[in-house]
Amino acid sequence: MMNKKTDVLVIGAGLSGMMAAARAAQSGKKVTLLTKGMGTLSLTSGCIDLWGYEVDNPKQPCGSPFAQIQKVVEQNPSHPYAKVYDVLKESLTFFQGICDKDGLTYRDNGGENWLLPTAVGTLRPTYLAPTSMAVKDLNKVKQIVVAGFDELKDFYPEVLVTNLKKSKLLRPDCELTVAHLKSGWKKLYATSLAHRLEQPEGQREVIRQLKPLIKPGAIVLFPPALGERRDIDVAGLISKGLGCPVYEVTNLPPALPGQRLQDLFLKYLKNQGVTVILSSTVTGAQVAGNRCSHVTAEGAGKTFTISAQTYILATGSFVGGGFDSKPGQIEETIFGLPINTGDGKWASGEFLSLKGHPFNRFGIDVNDRLQPVDGQSKVILENVLVTGANLAGSEFSIEKCGNGVALASGFKAGKLAGEVSR
Amino acid sequence: MTQKHDKHLILDNCIKCSICVANCPVVKVTDKYAGPKQNGPDLERFRLDEPRAVHPSIEYCSNCKTCDVVCPSGVNVSAMNCKAKGEYVALHGAPIRDQVLGRVELICKAAQIAPALVNWAANVKPFRAIGEATFGVAADMPFPRFASRTFLQQYKPKKINNPKGKVLYYPGCYVNYYTPQVGLALAEVFAHNGIEMVVDSFNCCGLPTVSNGLTEVAKGYARNNVAKLNSYIEKGYKIITTCPSCNLTLRQEYHELFDMDTVRINNETYDAFEYLLMLHEAGKLDTRLKALPQRFGYHQPCHLRSVGFGIPSLEILRLIPQLEVHNLEAGCCGLSGSYGFKKEKYPISQEIGQNVVQAIQEAGVTQNITECGMCQLQINHLSGLPIHHPIQLLAEAYGLPSYLPK
Numbered sequence: 001m002m003n004k005k006t007d008v009l010v011i012g013a014g015l016s017g018m019m020a021a022a023r024a025a026q027s028g029k030k031v032t033l034l035t036k037g038m039g040t041l042s043l044t045s046g047c048i049d050l051w052g053y054e055v056d057n058p059k060q061p062c063g064s065p066f067a068q069i070q071k072v073v074e075q076n077p078s079h080p081y082a083k084v085y086d087v088l089k090e091s092l093t094f095f096q097g098i099c100d101k102d103g104l105t106y107r108d109n110g111g112e113n114w115l116l117p118t119a120v121g122t123l124r125p126t127y128l129a130p131t132s133m134a135v136k137d138l139n140k141v142k143q144i145v146v147a148g149f150d151e152l153k154d155f156y157p158e159v160l161v162t163n164l165k166k167s168k169l170l171r172p173d174c175e176l177t178v179a180h181l182k183s184g185w186k187k188l189y190a191t192s193l194a195h196r197l198e199q200p201e202g203q204r205e206v207i208r209q210l211k212p213l214i215k216p217g218a219i220v221l222f223p224p225a226l227g228e229r230r231d232i233d234v235a236g237l238i239s240k241g242l243g244c245p246v247y248e249v250t251n252l253p254p255a256l257p258g259q260r261l262q263d264l265f266l267k268y269l270k271n272q273g274v275t276v277i278l279s280s281t282v283t284g285a286q287v288a289g290n291r292c293s294h295v296t297a298e299g300a301g302k303t304f305t306i307s308a309q310t311y312i313l314a315t316g317s318f319v320g321g322g323f324d325s326k327p328g329q330i331e332e333t334i335f336g337l338p339i340n341t342g343d344g345k346w347a348s349g350e351f352l353s354l355k356g357h358p359f360n361r362f363g364i365d366v367n368d369r370l371q372p373v374d375g376q377s378k379v380i381l382e383n384v385l386v387t388g389a390n391l392a393g394s395e396f397s398i399e400k401c402g403n404g405v406a407l408a409s410g411f412k413a414g415k416l417a418g419e420v421s422r
Numbered sequence: 423m424t425q426k427h428d429k430h431l432i433l434d435n436c437i438k439c440s441i442c443v444a445n446c447p448v449v450k451v452t453d454k455y456a457g458p459k460q461n462g463p464d465l466e467r468f469r470l471d472e473p474r475a476v477h478p479s480i481e482y483c484s485n486c487k488t489c490d491v492v493c494p495s496g497v498n499v500s501a502m503n504c505k506a507k508g509e510y511v512a513l514h515g516a517p518i519r520d521q522v523l524g525r526v527e528l529i530c531k532a533a534q535i536a537p538a539l540v541n542w543a544a545n546v547k548p549f550r551a552i553g554e555a556t557f558g559v560a561a562d563m564p565f566p567r568f569a570s571r572t573f574l575q576q577y578k579p580k581k582i583n584n585p586k587g588k589v590l591y592y593p594g595c596y597v598n599y600y601t602p603q604v605g606l607a608l609a610e611v612f613a614h615n616g617i618e619m620v621v622d623s624f625n626c627c628g629l630p631t632v633s634n635g636l637t638e639v640a641k642g643y644a645r646n647n648v649a650k651l652n653s654y655i656e657k658g659y660k661i662i663t664t665c666p667s668c669n670l671t672l673r674q675e676y677h678e679l680f681d682m683d684t685v686r687i688n689n690e691t692y693d694a695f696e697y698l699l700m701l702h703e704a705g706k707l708d709t710r711l712k713a714l715p716q717r718f719g720y721h722q723p724c725h726l727r728s729v730g731f732g733i734p735s736l737e738i739l740r741l742i743p744q745l746e747v748h749n750l751e752a753g754c755c756g757l758s759g760s761y762g763f764k765k766e767k768y769p770i771s772q773e774i775g776q777n778v779v780q781a782i783q784e785a786g787v788t789q790n791i792t793e794c795g796m797c798q799l800q801i802n803h804l805s806g807l808p809i810h811h812p813i814q815l816l817a818e819a820y821g822l823p824s825y826l827p828k
Contacts, residue, residue, distance in 0.1 A: 002696070002699070002700045002703065003703060004703070005703070036494060036496065037441065037491075037492050037493050037494030037495070038441055038445060038491070038492035038493075038494070039494075040439075040441075040494060042441060042444060042445070042492075043439055043440070043441055043444070151453075185453040186453045186454075187453050188453070189443055189449050189450075189457065190444075191443070191444060191446070191449060191450045192449055192450050192451065192452070192453065194450075195450045195451055228450075229780075252440075253439065253440050253441070253444055254440050254441075254443055254444035255444075259444060259445075266751075267751055270749055270751060275732060275737075276732070277730065277731065277732035278491050278727055278730065278732075279490065279491040279727060279728050279729070279730035280730035280731070280732075281496070281730075297730075298730070299729050299730020299731050300490070300670065300673070300674045300728055300729050300730050302673070302688055302689050302691075302731075303689075304731070316494070319437075319439075319494070320494055321494050321495060321496070
């Protein structure tokens, strides 16, 4: 059986895995990133959330996420942020640097969360947004035109307008306008719309239909489909044609902002010399004492092994396929690491409970160096580091901390892996 | 490698996340295809009871297998689509064009009567215009040119004393009939490294027949190939391919589509560079390579990506001093075998391929390499630039005959 050797093996191509690979490569390590799917980053909104709502009032969007995170770290030492708080700001700078270099600028809102409109007209707190989504001064806008396409599923401008109208953030006299655009295609996906809008005739067609509706002081909100390629600034081009700012709102996948980010990171990693192996699943590990000596990977082709100094487990909990569950049973699929299931309760009675669901908190307990530990805080595998959604103790869907934990834990794991001597 | 048989389980693994739709190169450029999720796992649920639950847009699936690669839940979307295509053709029949284009093996054998004449006729514009009008074969897509003698006619096995390994080379139709230089360069590299290489006559791997919905024809090829490959494996041979699509088909598709047991074939079949990399990891590869101060763009074929082994050719080519290989990272080239030769799909195929053109321009490369013959054809057509198989660069760096144009 073939054995590949590398310094750092990152398993998983989500945000934390790619951050880990990027940071370890910066330390001069030979890095291999292996992933079974494309990574769920491409399914995300493309915005980076750190913390969404006040810890003491979960209905109130928070201003500075850092103030809330600090509170969390003090109150709850088992929250993943408590393990990675030391590198949080550093990891954000590192992330923004990578994106900036490739022309995908991520903007903060001066330390406060943005409140950005979603496809259903709610306002979503987020910390970093790409320029195409960072709606500035929503409270001063005189007209909001919501541009939907008749052939596009999953984006209904009336829904957006009806709900956004209820927001107290808008000027009382702010006019909301629904625009039904026609593409000439039988049906559209976000990706095919994006492709059409990259063509000059696609942009012209949109501008022609929208222009008569635009009044002074207007902005236009689009579904998140303003182009796929990063070398064509579709939002900028349409904005120029209309003479007013143009933005994408967050929506269900397929959504292009998340895909652009995924694509940017994968290309960045390859340019940094990281070996990326797609479509291969790590199915097991060989462990000697408290160290992993190699893992086994299965592609659609054959099985091979990879040995590394450090293994970074960025397999993304349930959605990414890192955890598998059966009735009453849950397992981490590669190392069989113990999963902290709290008091054993999986779900809240209420589907949309603001307390979230216990299963979202399920995960692997780690120490400050992100090594997996058992119930007595003893390190189980010293050369395995756990990142992102695999970490126990956070309710990402309520706290909106998923990206922040992924960024900081990935960065820290990559940094620690980079410090291991050969 | 384990082979999983519970189809219901794989179907249930689909969580409808749409990542396959988000990454599908066909959906992006046309509204004629309903999408991998809709044609695959969504309709497959109905097909468990009613095999005829097939959407006509299934013919627009190019079988690039991007959906399989991107799925985080291990759903074999493309196999569902391939089977659905077969079901559709079984119900409605395939046009004569598809029946011919799918039978690559027959076309190639027939052309052997007079390859030069066929090459000439294939490039006569009025003939191609008639072909488009009558049969729906895109007039603007150039056919590959038949070699005057096939690889199997040209290859003379060399006697290796105390070989480090013995392999059976499965050249596939493209190398055998169109680019024998690839097989000849491989033979040189193997002989140089003390590997004994034998050949035999095989059927087409069957991928073009599968892609055209001619499932029964493909099954016949598969049965013959599996029996013959197994007889070599029993004698201790490793199976080597240079075509990623043949490789994937032998390793995975016979099992996924026809429920054949190919565990042993999967374990014993290697892409040529995968095999060389294994020799290298074991310290058995000659790494005395001369400098090649040149720059190439590299295109990763979709079916190589889907095998899940990374890009072994890039790892080996890194050993060549002063050679600069730029990974184009542009996704599918769009041709997908016979797909891009069909009149109604030619524009789709060309549109998908624009990503590759753009990447070549950005990289500023004037020559390219890729493992897949059909990708070579498309990228040459799109860019007008020369393109080769990476094994030819390795042969060149060894100072062996590389069959590169001088």
